[in-house]
């Protein structure tokens with residue numbers, strides 16, 4: 252288990268320097284601006300160049316998360332044109348394999364992550380995001396975010412339909428991913444509510460549902476979970492996180508987003524590590540003891556005094572924040588203590 256600088260939207264000298272100053276040896280990129288995607292897929296040459304750039308900075312590129320929403324929304328919704336998007340998704344997977352990038356995170360949240368507040372008051376006045384189902388009818392505070400599809404859901408999508416669309420996606424892509432040596436990693440639905448948001452049902456909303464996703468993948472070595480500890484904490488706090496680890500096992504967890512919240516659905520707010528639902532040392536120890544050997548990223552973090560709002564500003568200037576340095580330093584301390592166990 253290793254710590255990686257993750258959820259990077261714009262990889263540049265600033266983010267590379269931030270990683271090195273933190274003593275980190277790897278990075279994970281989040282639908283990065285460094286890749287085009289304008290042809291519907293990522294090309295081998297741009298992928299290889301990006302990996303080589305990271306390595307020339309002394310950083311291993313652990314993986315990518317999320318292709319552009321414009322290239323994926325028909326797949327999630329089972330709409331005409333999904334087969335063309337699947338052809339392009341397979342091209343991206345093949346090109347990632349050829350470029351030596353081993354992990355591609357994905358989600359099936361077709362109206363994307365939903366929050367009702369982006370600048371709620373956290374500890375000491377730090378800015379955190381929050382969700383309250385009672386306010387969800389006012390719309391998604393993240394509607395303008397880069398990964399929220401431009402196209403609204405025009406016909407309600409049921410849970411049964413979302414399960415079928417996910418199965419269709421896995422059947423279409425896993426054989427190619429196995430051949431390419433790339434592992435897909437599913438991010439759970441955030442927030443994990445069992446009512447539709449924006450007209451689409453959410454299905455990856457419980458430990459049992461994540462175990463069902465693993466069953467749908469049929470034991471394929473090209474499928475794993477992107478265990479977002481924050482999203483699972485939203486489901487049911489630390490017990491839910493430990494249950495997911497126990498249900499799937501360490502080898503079916505590709506990597507981990509390590510953040511936390513206070514409260515659980517239908518009402519929660521993001522928070523600093525150590526003040527939320529989970530005990531980070533207990534969860535990290537449980538992951539270690541379950542045989543998890545992948546990477547852990549910092550995900551999104553509170554904005555401390557002087558930090559910018561990283562949902563509104565995805566630049567590297569906003570990314571290299573006090574809140575992120577705190578989260579990473581906290582995790583480094585816990586991991587060091589575990590190593591000394």
Ligand SMILES: O=C(O)[C@@H](O)[C@@H](O)[C@H](O)[C@H](O)CO
Pocket residue numbers: 258316317356357358364398438441479481482508550551
């Ligand atoms: O917990 C979350 O919702 C975040 O981690 C998401 O931003 C996530 O990283 C992706 O955007 C969904 O894959």
